Amino acid sequence: MPQDKFYITTPIYYVNDVPHIGHAYTTIAADVVARYKRLEGYEVFFLTGTDEHGQKVQQAANDLSVSPKEHVDKLHQRFKELWVRLNISNSDFIRTTEERHKKLVRNILQELHSKDEIYRDSYEGWYCTPCERFWTEKDLAQGNCPECQRKVEKIKEHNYFFRMGKYQEWLIDRIKNDPHFILPASRRNEVLGFLDKPLEDLCISRPKSRLPWGIPLPFDEEYVTYVWFDALINYISIHGSLDDIKASGFWPADHNMVGKDILTTHAVYWSTMLKAIGLEPPKNIFAHGWWTVNGQKMSKSLQNVVEPNQLIDKFGVDVIRYFLLREVPFGLDGDFSHKALIGRLNSDLANNLGNLLNRTVNMMKKYCGGIIPTPATAGPEDEPLTTKAGEVIAEVRKLYGELAYNKILQKIWELVDTTNQYIDKTGPWNLAKTDEGKERLKTVMYNSAESLRVLGVLLNPFMPTSTESLMKQLGVETSIEEQGMESLSKWGGLQAGSQTQKAKQLFPRIEDKQAEKILAELAAPKEDNIDSQITIDEFMKVELKTGKILEAEKVKKSKKLIQLKVDIGTETRQVLAGIAESYKPEDLVGRTVIIVANLKPAKLMGIESQGMVLAASNDGKILLAGFDQEPGQGIQVR
Ligand code: MSP
Numbered sequence: 001m002p003q004d005k006f007y008i009t010t011p012i013y014y015v016n017d018v019p020h021i022g023h024a025y026t027t028i029a030a031d032v033v034a035r036y037k038r039l040e041g042y043e044v045f046f047l048t049g050t051d052e053h054g055q056k057v058q059q060a061a062n063d064l065s066v067s068p069k070e071h072v073d074k075l076h077q078r079f080k081e082l083w084v085r086l087n088i089s090n091s092d093f094i095r096t097t098e099e100r101h102k103k104l105v106r107n108i109l110q111e112l113h114s115k116d117e118i119y120r121d122s123y124e125g126w127y128c129t130p131c132e133r134f135w136t137e138k139d140l141a142q143g144n145c146p147e148c149q150r151k152v153e154k155i156k157e158h159n160y161f162f163r164m165g166k167y168q169e170w171l172i173d174r175i176k177n178d179p180h181f182i183l184p185a186s187r188r189n190e191v192l193g194f195l196d197k198p199l200e201d202l203c204i205s206r207p208k209s210r211l212p213w214g215i216p217l218p219f220d221e222e223y224v225t226y227v228w229f230d231a232l233i234n235y236i237s238i239h240g241s242l243d244d245i246k247a248s249g250f251w252p253a254d255h256n257m258v259g260k261d262i263l264t265t266h267a268v269y270w271s272t273m274l275k276a277i278g279l280e281p282p283k284n285i286f287a288h289g290w291w292t293v294n295g296q297k298m299s300k301s302l303q304n305v306v307e308p309n310q311l312i313d314k315f316g317v318d319v320i321r322y323f324l325l326r327e328v329p330f331g332l333d334g335d336f337s338h339k340a341l342i343g344r345l346n347s348d349l350a351n352n353l354g355n356l357l358n359r360t361v362n363m364m365k366k367y368c369g370g371i372i373p374t375p376a377t378a379g380p381e382d383e384p385l386t387t388k389a390g391e392v393i394a395e396v397r398k399l400y401g402e403l404a405y406n407k408i409l410q411k412i413w414e415l416v417d418t419t420n421q422y423i424d425k426t427g428p429w430n431l432a433k434t435d436e437g438k439e440r441l442k443t444v445m446y447n448s449a450e451s452l453r454v455l456g457v458l459l460n461p462f463m464p465t466s467t468e469s470l471m472k473q474l475g476v477e478t479s480i481e482e483q484g485m486e487s488l489s490k491w492g493g494l495q496a497g498s499q500t501q502k503a504k505q506l507f508p509r510i511e512d513k514q515a516e517k518i519l520a521e522l523a524a525p526k527e528d529n530i531d532s533q534i535t536i537d538e539f540m541k542v543e544l545k546t547g548k549i550l551e552a553e554k555v556k557k558s559k560k561l562i563q564l565k566v567d568i569g570t571e572t573r574q575v576l577a578g579i580a581e582s583y584k585p586e587d588l589v590g591r592t593v594i595i596v597a598n599l600k601p602a603k604l605m606g607i608e609s610q611g612m613v614l615a616a617s618n619d620g621k622i623l624l625a626g627f628d629q630e631p632g633q634g635i636q637v638r
Pocket of ligand 1: 023025026259
């Protein structure tokens with residue numbers, strides 16, 4: 001029988017961002033569902049990736065004097081590497097600069113253009129460069145961008161538009177008729193509120209002259225695709241052509257999981273784009289809340305960004321996966337605190353779950369020689385445990401449909417508590433004292449271990465590594481993936497006769513002293529864990545030298561690059577600088593500049609650059625670094 005298919009996605013992350021717990025949150029949440037559905041026997045496709053076009057990438061690459069492609073090739077690795085560390089089981093990783101993606105974007109644009117779903121018009125609006133968005137006069141917040149509060153510019157230009165407005169009624173009906181489509185319900189109401197106003201057509205192009213780093217429109221190469229129109233298509237470009245997508249069985253997606261900030265782009269832009277393309281909207285778009293830190297938005301300037309890599313080093317992967325999904329109901333905002341994380345680690349994980357495993361495995365060794373016994377006489381105390389297990393399993397299954405992670409975990413912990421109480425009530429240490437008791441002891445020990453196996457399966461999507469270790473300690477050799485949810489269909493899946501292993505703490509407690517030390521370390525980041533700080537030795541590795549510009553000429557076909565010949569005392573270097581919009585080549589000859597002299601040569605537009613010129617860049621204006629007196633050539637700069 002063919003397996004049922006299940007498709008879940010995360011947003012694709014802006015490649016420029018340093019991955020933080022906000023990004024990790026969406027990805028872990030999607031991973032838990034993907035893993036759970038696999039346990040239910042589905043053929044799962046789980047997609048994540050990076051969003052690599054647009055102004056910010058272009059700007060960052062320019063600032064580093066590298067090509068945008070080189071820049072994204074390097075940066076997207078940070079996400080890939082983090083997902084490996086966080087045990088993310090994605091089926092594929094899509095990058096919007098990949099051929100397979102660009103091809104589908106262009107095909108869709110071509111098709112929509114030929115169906116007159118896309119038209120050309122002149123447009124005048126307020127443009128926010130950092131957000132890459134046009135705003136109308138009434139959108140502005142005190143004359144500034146309503147999203148980032150920065151300055152906006154009035155721009156008038158020709159552009160291409162997608163006839164989004166005509167789908168307004170269809171979309172409202174779709175949302176109203178399908179309560180599962182947009183979740184949570186409060187967010188659905190927000191989208192409906194947004195749709196109370198007339199829905200305008202969507203500007204889907206940017207002139208190449210202003211922003212070259214994007215996918216060229218197939219019907220007008222002077223324009224590139226608006227980054228959101230490009231990015232949203234990632235959810236389907238992974239499956240090939242439109243026909244392939246339909247045939248794949250993976251569309252419509254079961255969940256497009258997003259943060260609340262990007263709900264409108266998904267619920268409105270994406271759904272109407274799909275409608276125009278002739279595909280169904282996703283079955284569900286779920287908008288989760290945001291993490292703040294001490295009530296503030298995470299930002300580099302506030303130095304409060306919580307880096308998942310640092311958390312993994314201090315607490316271990318599974319603790320983080322558990323904490324993020326246990327602490328705050330999915331859909332609501334939450335405030336991150338290391339103290340709360342340590343609290344949950346010590347109470348829920350170490351004291352309750354960890355201790356349950358530890359005492360069970362130790363008693364198994366002491367009273368049953370480390371062999372899982374065949375249960376013998378049943379007693380009235382067994383029933384509450386087996387009933388609770390059945391109830392928890394059924395409830396967990398139901399709660400996955402609502403992505404209610406914290407309730408799922410609360411429910412699972414009811415079974416942890418019931419099992420601990422079962423052991424306390426039945427008292428294996430007393431049973432071991434009499435012959436009659438010894439018979440009963442077999443059942444009690446079997447049931448305790450079986451309950452732990454059930455817990456291992458149920459918790460596996462949240463804590464894949466610790467639950468596999470739990471199974472090993474119980475002597476279960478079949479992997480959890482192989483056992484599946486099916487193995488919970490009736491009590492007694494644990495095989496009697498298996499040999500348990502030595503008890504090992506799954507989650508070592510962090511005692512107060514140690515917690516204080518960890519918190520102090522995290523509060524005062526060391527040089528090696530804050531990527532904006534380097535040591536003096538590291539700085540000394542950069543060889544800065546003065547150099548005199550001997551020749552300067554514009555690089556053909558490039559708006560920004562100037563090719564320089566620079567005398568650095570010992571030799572003449574050919575250096576490319578992205579300064580053509582701020583300097584004329586003829587004004588540069590004779591100037592003394594500062595060169596990074598030991599930079600690995602790199603090719604830009606086919607020309608080798610053997611160094612880098614230092615400059616400041618502010619709002620697109622570039623100023624070369626220089627001296628108030630002539631220092632001479634080849635002088636070291638420190
Ligand atoms: N590139 C777009 C998405 C395109 S999808 C077709 C984007 N990228 S992002 O990197 O800025 O954000 C990606 C996701 O991270 C969003 O879902 C966003 O909500 C989430 N988070 C970013 N910061 C967050 C928190 N502080 N807390 C929780 N999630 C947050 O938007």
